[in-house]
Amino acid sequence: MVIFMRGFLAFTKKEFLEQLRTYKWLIFLAVFFLFGLMSPLLAKLTPDILSSMDMGGIQLNLPEPTVMDAYSQYFKNMTQMGVVVVLLVFGSILSNELIKGTLVNILAKGMSRTAVLLSKYTAAVILWSAGFLLSAATNYGYTVYLFKNASVPNLMFSMFCLWLFGCFIIALILLSSVAAAGSFGGLILSAVTLIILLMVNIFPKAEKFNPVTLVSKNTALLNGTNKAGDLYLTVAMTTTLIAVCIITAVLLFKKKQI
């Protein structure tokens, strides 16, 4: 156990250095800061932009944007572009090392394969959390600045759902990278899985069990259509799925030829 922990900590440290060296921190923090900044700004300016365009004489009467528009813009950006950024940045966390063969030496020296995977997951989740917190704080600050009154119900819970969904994607990437071969195999497999999950959500009965619901109900949570309690089952389900993904990844990884 002590040896395992030592290996885990050493490898996690190595992952952090790698993240810094490969500019992941730079990209992640910059992009998520921009999401937090752009969303309230876009919501505020959309009516101005639309009315400044020539609509062939049609008069547009747009309501004054509200704090709800700012938040729905934010959640839209984060769940669309944000997911793409997460996939791009973390898509090769494992495949890269498998292809380059950099893991062979470390594993030969007795590093546990479980520790390697858990380190990768921990380091990725910490980077995702840092980016997420930065964007959430930026978004909140600028929304308060532009809209004065920024209080909406369930904001914290809605943010938590978004964060949990990010953790789910990273677990999915980890599992896909173990299961699929090639430098983009893991990335493609996780993207395809996400698309399938999105399509499954067409069936209302599947909604409660589908992690995608965590990011499709944000606006409904904020305007009160959905209560936080409606999503507890989804949160529990997603947490279980994250655990299942990681455990399956570890089991597969132990059998994998490297």
Next chain:
Amino acid sequence: MHSLSQLKEYLPFLIPLFLIQLGLMIAALVHIFRHKNYRIGNRVLWVILAVALNTIGPVLYFTIGRGED
């Protein structure tokens, strides 16, 4: 609509926006010129993308284009 006072109201947005986009572009350009090998594409392509597509260009370079050291 674009009066000076409105511009002033949006300065807290415009300054960080400009600085981050400039920072990303410079970081990408420095990296492009210091390295010879790219996973995809060549130097000319990445310089054009990094300069022309703000934010997206540098992000694509660092995630897809950047070669190994």
